[in-house]
Amino acid sequence: MSFTMAAIIFGMAAVTYIPRMLPFVLFKNKELPPFWQGILKNVPYATLGALIFPGIFLFHENIWFSVAGAVAAFLIAFTGANIILTVIGSIGILTILSVFS
Amino acid sequence: METTAVAQSEFKDGFTSGIGIAIGYFPAALTYGLLAKSAELTFLETMSLSIFVFAGAAQYIALSLIALGTGIFEIVLTTFILNIRHFLMSTALNEKAEEEEIWKKAAYAFGVTDETFSVAAMRNRTINSSFMAGLAIVSYLSWVISSGLGYLAGNALPQIVQESMGIALYAMFIGLLVPSLKKSEKAVLLAATAALLNCVFTFSEILSSGWSIILSTLIASLAVEAAVQLKPKGKIE
Secondary structure: OOHHHHHHHHHHHHHHHHHHHHHHHHOOOOOOOHHHHHHHHHHHHHHHHHHHOOHHHHOOOOHHHHHHHHHHHHHHHHOOOOHHHHHHHHHHHHHHHHHOO | OHHHHHHHHHHHHHHHHOHHHHHHHHHHHHHHHHHHHHOOOOHHHHHHHHHHOOOHHHHHHHHHHHHOOOOHHHHHHHHHHHHOHHHHHHHHHHOOEOOOOHHHHHHHHHHOOHHHHHHHHOOOOOEOHHHHHHHHHHHHHHHHHHHHHHHHHHHHOOHHHHHHHHHHHHHHHHHHHHHHHHHOHHHHHHHHHHHHHHHHHHHOOOOOHHHHHHHHHHHHHHHHHHHHHHOOOOOOO
């Protein structure tokens, strides 16, 4: 491995790990004001919204294939299926779609 | 002995909760391994990135920057900007983390990704190092092993299956989000606001994807919280 590659890997590892680790080490006593606690409780739902859209429309070069996947995943999840079933079901439906199209 | 049993069941719960992530990482890491090979990285370099960095999007982008001959500083800075969102995620996770020794928290912090964060944050209980270890290990193993498989044999998987598997991580996010959407109007409002903002930031190309996710999440969390607190009590729950 070249020095350059080693430096890149080390640098990337450091700047990725530090933001992951700092909050756990810095914020020991959880006595944030209620308003800020409320905001942090909101973060997971907002993050999921941002992680799903618009990425889900773009994962495949054919946007209609992506849209079909999105619809399939939402439909399966809304029936109350668990996560693994939602994942496998969506893959299955897209595979069938691409075989028959 | 009792605490060991609790730790074991928490680990097992984390491991099971992470299986959806492991399935989703398989095609993503397979593609990464394949791309790394075409970017002329050695097997050792390809695996080192997955083992030490463990951050999908950053690894993809690093590959294209390396292929372009970009300098070390720029690659590291791009990675930092892309991954600073994990600071926000770890801060939110820390709120529901049980009190434990700092080194344990610092250890499982390595396993915080968009996906493990989402699973841990949606858990209906507190989180601890045993749960996080199970969750992170199954995800990490899938990521590292699939990277290697992608490098060595990425072309073996039928194209149709590979393409369909691109939906996997999104389907997982949807599977995590939908139960909350059914129960809580506030969750709908939060997810929709952040999704809309992220679409605007992404398509207008005014922000990099890392900043776009951070800002969408922060603005949505803040605005919705302010709206809920200003409204008459009990209106949005």
